[in-house]
Amino acid sequence: MDGLGRLLNRDPSAIDNSRRSASGTCVESPEACAAVAVGNAKPATAIRKWSWPYRTNAMIQSLMGYAGFKRQCLSRTGPATAGASSTSAEEELNRLTSGHPGNHVYRIVNTRVVPGFKLYERLRLVTGVYPEPLQSFLDIGCCRGFYVLDAALRFHCPRAVGIDVYEPYVSAAQRAGKYLETPNASFHLASLEDVSNDPERFGGPFRVVLLIGTYHYLFWGSDACSTAYRSHDEILRRLSRVCADMLIFSGRTTMKTLPRHVKSKLDGTESDIPYTTEAFLQSAEKLFHVRHAGYLGTYPLLVMTKKHS
Numbered sequence: 204m205d206g207l208g209r210l211l212n213r214d215p216s217a218i219d220n221s222r223r224s225a226s227g228t229c230v231e232s233p234e235a236c237a238a239v240a241v242g243n244a245k246p247a248t249a250i251r252k253w254s255w256p257y258r259t260n261a262m263i264q265s266l267m268g269y270a271g272f273k274r275q276c277l278s279r280t281g282p283a284t285a286g287a288s289s290t291s292a293e294e295e296l297n298r299l300t301s302g303h304p305g306n307h308v309y310r311i312v313n314t315r316v317v318p319g320f321k322l323y324e325r326l327r328l329v330t331g332v333y334p335e336p337l338q339s340f341l342d343i344g345c346c347r348g349f350y351v352l353d354a355a356l357r358f359h360c361p362r363a364v365g366i367d368v369y370e371p372y373v374s375a376a377q378r379a380g381k382y383l384e385t386p387n388a389s390f391h392l393a394s395l396e397d398v399s400n401d402p403e404r405f406g407g408p409f410r411v412v413l414l415i416g417t418y419h420y421l422f423w424g425s426d427a428c429s430t431a432y433r434s435h436d437e438i439l440r441r442l443s444r445v446c447a448d449m450l451i452f453s454g455r456t457t458m459k460t461l462p463r464h465v466k467s468k469l470d471g472t473e474s475d476i477p478y479t480t481e482a483f484l485q486s487a488e489k490l491f492h493v494r495h496a497g498y499l500g501t502y503p504l505l506v507m508t509k510k511h512s
Contacts, residue, residue: 344417348376418454
């Protein structure tokens with residue numbers, strides 16, 4: 204197994220050679236980050252262990268970084284409103300943009316979008332791999348729409364689109380987008396199948412496609428969408444249809460890491476299905492150049508650049 208395979212296959216319950224931020228986001232050592240930046244990521248076994256004092260300092264730095272980011276978000280409205288509270292209309296929206304899952308929680312304060320700490324920890328890693336300029340953007344499984352709104356507002360993406368199969372999430376995202384007056388952001392109650400069958404209808408193909416924490420639902424199905432592809436090749440083929448350049452990916456690619464509620468619904472016919480990291484990478488590398496760019500929680504963040512024949 205190559206270095207990328209070893210990184211992807213690390214046991215989430217036994218990560219002891221990466222340092223964690225306060226929210227649980229794993230960040231490699233400076234040496235490893237430098238290696239990733241030049242495309243020479245080292246196997247996990249080559250990454251030194253970090254002491255508790257260092258991890259504590261990393262937590263403090265993360266919290267300080269988050270505080271600075273919040274001030275930056277709010278200061279865009281001007282000094283007079285930088286410390287103000289949300290309006291009553293915003294408080295109503297904020298009830299919709301909070302709750303489970305916690306890593307998608309954000310607030311709207313004086314027409315500015317402020318992520319919760321867990322979301323911020325993911326955001327700073329995800330946006331760090333965005334190309335410039337961000338010309339078009341699709342978030343598959345967009346939840347309440349934060350990444351789409353952030354792309355439209357902070358990165359001035361002219362075409363930012365989010366899809367999800369759970370209507371309450373889509374409704375919350377649409378209401379937030381309308382309140383923030385973001386004509387360059389749109390949200391649809393739609394599946395990967397819908398978009399890949401007709402990318403142009405949704406504004407695609409997209410230069411950047413985001414797929415975070417959703418892959419196992421595409422593979423095995425969910426309560427909100429019964430479509431279960433049960434094929435890495437099929438999912439990645441569909442992703443390639445909607446992606447013009449870059450796929451940013453993080454997800455569960457082994458049976459061991461599936462959520463309990465997904466495992467409980469498997470019918471026993473899955474034993475012959477190769478739901479492994481090796482099988483995922485084998486399919487991915489048919490269509491994309493794949494590199495490792497860090498961790499979101501315990502799961503690798505992959506930057507997958509589309510191969511053009």
